[in-house]
Amino acid sequence: MTPIAVTSLPTFVTLATRIASFLDADFVPYQESKFTELFGERESVVAVMAVGIVVRKIAPLLRDKWHDPAVVVVSPDGKFVIPLIGGHHGANALARKLGGLGLIPVITTATEAVGRPSVEGIAAATGTEVLTRDATRPVNAASLEGTIGVYVVKGPAVVIGDPGVAFLARRGRYSIGLGCRKGTSASEVEEAVKSACSMAGIDPGEVAVYATTSRKTTDPGLTEAVQRLGGVLLYLDDATLNTKSGPTPSRASILGLGGVAEPSALITSKLGELVLAKVVIGRVTVAIAA
Secondary structure: OOOEEEEEOHHHHHHHHHHHHHHOOEEEEOOOOHHHHHHHHOOEEEEEOOHHHHHHHHHHHOOOOOOOOEEEEEOOOOOEEEEEEOHHHOHHHHHHHHHHHOOEEOOOOHHHHOOOOOHHHHHHHHOOEEOOHHHHHHHHHHHHOOOOOOOOOOOOEEEEOOOOOOOEEOOOOEEEEEEEOOOOOHHHHHHHHHHHHHHHOOOHHHEEEEEEEHHHOOOHHHHHHHHHOOOEEEEEOHHHHOOOOOOOOOHHHHHOOOOOHHHHHHHOOOOOOEEEEEEEEOOEEEEEEO
16 A cells, blocks of 8 residues: 555546556556545545535545645646645645646745745755644745744754744654753753663654753753753743643642643644653653654
8 A cells, every 4th residue: 555545536537546546556446435534544545536525525524734645636637746734844845846747836825835944845855754743834934024033953962942943853753841850950950761661662862852840941850851861951931831731730839830741741842742641750750652
């Protein structure tokens, strides 16, 4: 099974199979339930049929741009290719590739339509993952105005940014949220992280980023521990932390925060799913999200 599926109404099979061959994709004959199947199986879907049909069929299936497959519609006359959803997540690139068959790409994502970089496009070009997904909207809006910069930080490093900063990481599937008592040593933090990773069945090398509250910027134990682990530590301000809440009650409520470890892990994760709810190990609190 290939990541791309091409489907069409019976009338347009000849065009659809030519597209499938060009893309080295699977041709899947269209049926009423076909989009439901394809949404769960494929990274990209090319539909050779009217846009209206595709819109009506996929509307109940849409979740968000981070989970939905890229969907591209090819007009039945074989003239145009329209990225319908997931423009920044593969649909625009797929449409441009089909330009090799003589189709005209109709690009409507604001940044790419005017030749500006998007966060998702930069991530794809650099082989990185977007960690702070909520930041993509304001950053892409700023990109339209030409007011953003792209900065490469080589770790070990400490990075501080507000909610409008999009963080991209080069490796790792997991995010770790950290909290600790004042004066906790780097060794305590490092051992707590390793113990939590063991509980979750993951290797510290699979961690993309570590995060905590900006109130810990003067705490050398956290900084040194993350450096020893070869990671990048992000400090999140109160407003950012309070955009997420974890399932476990937290003493951070006395500070006006919904939590530290679990929100930090969730905010900087790719899927927003906890794989290890917060655990307290000595004087360190650890939560892990994917």
